[in-house]
Amino acid sequence: TKLILLDSLLQETTMKFSFQFSNLYGTVYRTGDLIFTPDGNTVISPVGNKITLFDLKNHKSETLPIESRFNYTSLALSPNGVTLLAVGEDGEIHLISLISRTILHRLRTNRRIVSLKFSPDSKHIALTKENNVFVYKSPGPYTNDYSPFIMEKVLKGAYDETTCITWSDCSRLLAVGAKDMTIRIFSIEKFKNFSVCSLGGMMDPVIGVFFESNSLDCYSVSGGGQLSVWESSIDVDQLEIGDPVKRPKKNVENEDVDPETNEGDVIESDENTDTVSRLIYKRSARHFLRDHIDDTKGRCTLTCADYHQKTKIFVSGFSNGTFMLLSLPDASLIHSLSISEQTIGALSFNPSGDWIAFGCPDLGQLLVWEWQSETYVLKQQGHANGMTCLAYSPDGSLVATGGEDAKVKLWNTSSGFAFVTFSEHESGVSGVCFTPNGKVVLSASLDGTVRAFDLARYRNFKTLTTPRPVQLSCISVDSSGDLIVSGGQDVFEIYLWSLTTGRLVDVLSGHEGPVSAVSFSSSLTSSQLASVSWDKTLKIWDALESNSSRESIELTSEGIGVCWRPDGKEVSVSTLSGQITSFEAKTGAQTGSISGKKDLRMGKGGTDKISAKKKSETAHFTSLCYSADGTCVLAGGTSKFVCIYNVMEKILIKKFEITQNRSFDCMDETINRRKMADFGNLALVEDRSDGTAIKLPGTKAIDMSSRTVRPEVRVSSLRFSPTGRSFSAVSTEGLLVYSLDRHLVFDPYLLETHITPRSIRKLVGNAEFAKAIIASFKLNEKSLIREVFEKVPLSAIDLICRDTPNLYLKKMLNFIGEELEETRHIEFYNAWCKSILMQRGSFIKENSNEFVPVLNHLVKSIARKSENLSKICDHNKFSLKYLLTIGQKRDQMNDGSDVESVASASSLQKKGETDVDMSELKSNWSDNMDSDSEPDGEQMDTDGESDVSDQS
Numbered sequence: 001t002k003l004i005l006l007d008s009l010l011q012e013t014t015m016k017f018s019f020q021f022s023n024l025y026g027t028v029y030r031t032g033d034l035i036f037t038p039d040g041n042t043v044i045s046p047v048g049n050k051i052t053l054f055d056l057k058n059h060k061s062e063t064l065p066i067e068s069r070f071n072y073t074s075l076a077l078s079p080n081g082v083t084l085l086a087v088g089e090d091g092e093i094h095l096i097s098l099i100s101r102t103i104l105h106r107l108r109t110n111r112r113i114v115s116l117k118f119s120p121d122s123k124h125i126a127l128t129k130e131n132n133v134f135v136y137k138s139p140g141p142y143t144n145d146y147s148p149f150i151m152e153k154v155l156k157g158a159y160d161e162t163t164c165i166t167w168s169d170c171s172r173l174l175a176v177g178a179k180d181m182t183i184r185i186f187s188i189e190k191f192k193n194f195s196v197c198s199l200g201g202m203m204d205p206v207i208g209v210f211f212e213s214n215s216l217d218c219y220s221v222s223g224g225g226q227l228s229v230w231e232s233s234i235d236v237d238q239l240e241i242g243d244p245v246k247r248p249k250k251n252v253e254n255e256d257v258d259p260e261t262n263e264g265d266v267i268e269s270d271e272n273t274d275t276v277s278r279l280i281y282k283r284s285a286r287h288f289l290r291d292h293i294d295d296t297k298g299r300c301t302l303t304c305a306d307y308h309q310k311t312k313i314f315v316s317g318f319s320n321g322t323f324m325l326l327s328l329p330d331a332s333l334i335h336s337l338s339i340s341e342q343t344i345g346a347l348s349f350n351p352s353g354d355w356i357a358f359g360c361p362d363l364g365q366l367l368v369w370e371w372q373s374e375t376y377v378l379k380q381q382g383h384a385n386g387m388t389c390l391a392y393s394p395d396g397s398l399v400a401t402g403g404e405d406a407k408v409k410l411w412n413t414s415s416g417f418a419f420v421t422f423s424e425h426e427s428g429v430s431g432v433c434f435t436p437n438g439k440v441v442l443s444a445s446l447d448g449t450v451r452a453f454d455l456a457r458y459r460n461f462k463t464l465t466t467p468r469p470v471q472l473s474c475i476s477v478d479s480s481g482d483l484i485v486s487g488g489q490d491v492f493e494i495y496l497w498s499l500t501t502g503r504l505v506d507v508l509s510g511h512e513g514p515v516s517a518v519s520f521s522s523s524l525t526s527s528q529l530a531s532v533s534w535d536k537t538l539k540i541w542d543a544l545e546s547n548s549s550r551e552s553i554e555l556t557s558e559g560i561g562v563c564w565r566p567d568g569k570e571v572s573v574s575t576l577s578g579q580i581t582s583f584e585a586k587t588g589a590q591t592g593s594i595s596g597k598k599d600l601r602m603g604k605g606g607t608d609k610i611s612a613k614k615k616s617e618t619a620h621f622t623s624l625c626y627s628a629d630g631t632c633v634l635a636g637g638t639s640k641f642v643c644i645y646n647v648m649e650k651i652l653i654k655k656f657e658i659t660q661n662r663s664f665d666c667m668d669e670t671i672n673r674r675k676m677a678d679f680g681n682l683a684l685v686e687d688r689s690d691g692t693a694i695k696l697p698g699t700k701a702i703d704m705s706s707r708t709v710r711p712e713v714r715v716s717s718l719r720f721s722p723t724g725r726s727f728s729a730v731s732t733e734g735l736l737v738y739s740l741d742r743h744l745v746f747d748p749y750l751l752e753t754h755i756t757p758r759s760i761r762k763l764v765g766n767a768e769f770a771k772a773i774i775a776s777f778k779l780n781e782k783s784l785i786r787e788v789f790e791k792v793p794l795s796a797i798d799l800i801c802r803d804t805p806n807l808y809l810k811k812m813l814n815f816i817g818e819e820l821e822e823t824r825h826i827e828f829y830n831a832w833c834k835s836i837l838m839q840r841g842s843f844i845k846e847n848s849n850e851f852v853p854v855l856n857h858l859v860k861s862i863a864r865k866s867e868n869l870s871k872i873c874d875h876n877k878f879s880l881k882y883l884l885t886i887g888q889k890r891d892q893m894n895d896g897s898d899v900e901s902v903a904s905a906s907s908l909q910k911k912g913e914t915d916v917d918m919s920e921l922k923s924n925w926s927d928n929m930d931s932d933s934e935p936d937g938e939q940m941d942t943d944g945e946s947d948v949s950d951q952s
Contacts, residue, residue: 019738024063027734028366029359038081040350046072049661061416105148119171128162177206192242194279213309225289287331308353317344402429431475444475478520487515523568532559563624574621600639603666612669628724628853636715665710724853801835820861
């Protein structure tokens, strides 16, 4: 019986915690290409080994549910915007469908790929590999072949690594730039008057090559800022298909001819006497872009470039954070602007040429700039040196994060964008939290201050300090929102402030080591405070009493993290030995212990001299968080795994692997033999950027002390959302969000054999709505539940809510909260919500701990809808004022002597921004409509009135 009960408990809990990766916040750009979708409204950005889509029109971000073994470095999008090619650092190419959001095929090249492009006709894919270019047939309807990666050609000739490629508009020619400072133009088909053309004269490796629109003229730009304009001798339609015609042999005296002054040759065909104009290129101009930049040290290099064919605008980015816009072919400067102090790693035009996307890998910055109005369309930046902590707002609509860059950022959970950044701290932020009313964000920092930020005016309105300099390592706030506590890292004391007065209330002494974590009890009636320290003790204080600890509990090892159960009766502690120990708050008795060392397997680093098994003995949890019902605890620490444990049964429920990115260190338990040599591990050999950083003796352009560091994957903070629908983890990758997705699994609830979609619809047809709703919740298909709910008449809602069993109340409220996020039937679902709260409010209050996440979800959905509707109503109100004024002016012009109309119009204009009674507006609107002589005027009036009332 125990085994059966345990098995059922595990199944129910597993379904309850069927979280899937949902989104990635805090990391907007790492390295690689930036591309726009064909409609120009979405930017595709590589974020480590994931890809994020930023919708600029709807102001939302979405991270694709795919993952690579290494960081993505190059992207290419098909002209129809359906197929995406992504290349990792190891040279593995992923063919991704943006419709199904899945990887369709993988191709391993085992070499670094710098650039790849689709042809404009979508029939070919070209990619650079070492000093060659490989051309593949593109799968899809344009080639009538769905076999992926069929190689057609290998283009050779470069003497060094190829760096960039571009297609002509006719998709018949391909230009390739290389580090050997040359550009080679290849043909995909065979032409009589063209085979291969090599363009030289560059003084640095080629960064970009661009063709003109419907022309064979092209531009090339090098890393030194040299822009060359190349003119072709013939047009596109003059290319003749056939076997290439060889040049006639010339005398030795005439062979030494300058190619730049050669105007074009006319050669004889071997088959007939017709003349064929051969395609040759002549450099017509050369410009030096660095002349426009005030670069006193002379170390600025061009890093990226793009060209928009229709507007003939050229943009280039430099290593000092400056970009410039030029009009080609005369290279006249439009404007130049410095957007950062770090290198611009990638830039791209949108299809219309109005917006330019910039990416700065050092700062993790993504910008979209509208160059005509000189304004930002999008400006996002993650934490430069990594995140350290996070906190959810009480309604779950906001997430606050702190980072080692001394900044606090606020993220909107619905859009995924950061909308405010506080940079008042002078050192790394070690902890953040919201007050219970959600109007204030508190942050503790290693600079020794606790700062309070107002979410109404977005300003630092209060700064709390300590009597002497101390590095604060943690922060917490009590249920009243007035008492703030923070622990010291170098001074082993706990400081207590009052937010209302801003004064230091008390200093709690007693710990003999650094204070790792502090936390107020989550109970609304309790003032208890728990703290853990490196002195192997857990202390429980009463914040309202004098300076004395209420209880001191000895731990088996150094304390790292602490968290309270939602009811405030139990506290759990994570220790350096990898254990999670639970204690009863009143008596201090130990109620359970979980050993998590085996669940936190650590990999072997490239420079480690011990095995992964030995290294895993040091693994431990650094962050703990209880689920909303208090049955499970979420834990993460010095590993790539996040674990969910059942506290009562002391068993592992589920384990999440947050990343498979081999670009991080310590991902594998063994070192690949290919990375081993006779003398040991190759990672111990110093790598200076493949030799390019080694300059001539005496030069100081490159800092030779710089080293390449591969960070290890760590989880520094974990939090459940107050809605219970998601949790977030702060890791080396960024802020990872995992949410419940009921569409992935069939999860029935107390299902019976006779319950089917047909029987449920039959109950609805017989007007047995209460039975139909309960049966739909048993089947637990969201679309069917929605169908049943929306067929219930308004008059039956109160009766159904009164007779629904208590077992289904939580599911009903949860469903209503989900629907309110996207539905158009706002009043209908609000009527359901109101009826449930009025009819069953006493039961919900008695079981408040169980219903708190669901109610938070409802509050979040309703508040978001209210905010959106208020904006629409304001817009409609002022639009109606404008239309009424225009209509009255038109009547005045037609009648010529309508004095009252003029007076009312002028009075409306004088009111300006003052609110106008909507009933007055509607009456004016209906009067104007009634005055029309058209027969359908009444119908138009009715529609307009219902529109206004609905939106109000």
